[in-house]
Amino acid sequence: QVKLLQSGAALVKPGASVKMSCKASGYTFTDYWVSWVKQSHGKSLEWIGEIYPNSGATNFNEKFKGKATLTVDKSTSTAYMELSRLTSEDSAIYYCTRRALTTVAPFDYWGQGVMVTVSS
Amino acid sequence: DIVMTQGALPNPVPSGESASITCQSSKSLLYSDGKTYLNWYLQRPGQSPQLLIYWMSTRASGVSDRFSGSGSGTDFTLKISRVEAEDVGVYYCQQFLEFPLTFGSGTKLEIK
Numbered sequence: 001q002v003k004l005l006q007s008g009a010a011l012v013k014p015g016a017s018v019k020m021s022c023k024a025s026g027y028t029f030t031d032y033w034v035s036w037v038k039q040s041h042g043k044s045l046e047w048i049g050e051i052y053p054n055s056g057a058t059n060f061n062e063k064f065k066g067k068a069t070l071t072v073d074k075s076t077s078t079a080y081m082e083l084s085r086l087t088s089e090d091s092a093i094y095y096c097t098r099r100a101l102t103t104v105a106p107f108d109y110w111g112q113g114v115m116v117t118v119s120s
Numbered sequence: 121d122i123v124m125t126q127g128a129l130p131n132p133v134p135s136g137e138s139a140s141i142t143c144q145s146s147k148s149l150l151y152s153d154g155k156t157y158l159n160w161y162l163q164r165p166g167q168s169p170q171l172l173i174y175w176m177s178t179r180a181s182g183v184s185d186r187f188s189g190s191g192s193g194t195d196f197t198l199k200i201s202r203v204e205a206e207d208v209g210v211y212y213c214q215q216f217l218e219f220p221l222t223f224g225s226g227t228k229l230e231i232k
Contacts (some may be wrong), residue, residue: 035221037169044212044223044224044225044226045169045212045214045223045226046223047220047221047222047223059219060220061219061220061221062220063220095168095169097169104151104155104157104175104216104217105174105216106159106171106174106175106180106214106216107159107161107169107171107214108171108180110168110169110170111168112168113168
């Protein structure tokens with residue numbers, strides 16, 4: 001069955017960076033975009049951006065350009081997101097999710113989420 | 121960016137009753153191919169979001185037929201018939217017409 005297994009919670013200091021992972025299984029990794037979604041405490045969902053594993057092509061929410069870097073390792077079917085220059089505003093749960101290659105496919109599977117806490 | 125605005129529910133909803141959640145987009149989500157690019161997700165307490173409805177009215181695999189989606193180009197409704205305890209959570213609408221992909225603020229459903 002399809003699974004997106006994310007790395008564990010992270011506690012990081014302001015100004016530092018954090019890199020989280022999303023390991024896919026149960027499907028062909030290169031057939032789906034991998035998106036990342038932010039959920040601040042008790043709030044709604046924000047789409048950060050997505051990456052196409054086969055080519056490394058990305059689409060970003062302008063708000064997160066310069067903040068988030070998306071990469072993949074096709075050999076391990078793992079997607080990564082690195083967040084840089086962290087502030088308290090980056091404290092949130094981050095989900096990875098996938099959608100089919102067609103431009104207008106929905107997010108049909110989600111990871112369990114990674115809680116990132118930015119604190120000194 | 122396309123803004124998604126969701127309405128509130130008169131919580132709690134009695135078990136077995138119906139509940140309708142509204143969502144409005146700042147731009148028509150009806151595309152030239154005839155599809156409307158509006159999705160609905162449910163986030164149960166402590167869980168990740170899960171897909172319920174896509175293209176405004178198509179149920180995702182394994183989703184109960186108690187859930188139905190309808191609407192026009194800018195006004196949408198998710199109807200839950202005969203609400204049950206497992207329906208508790210926050211419901212989000214999302215537009216898929218253009219980047220950045222955007223979500224509504226969420227509508228909380230509580231059951232009595």
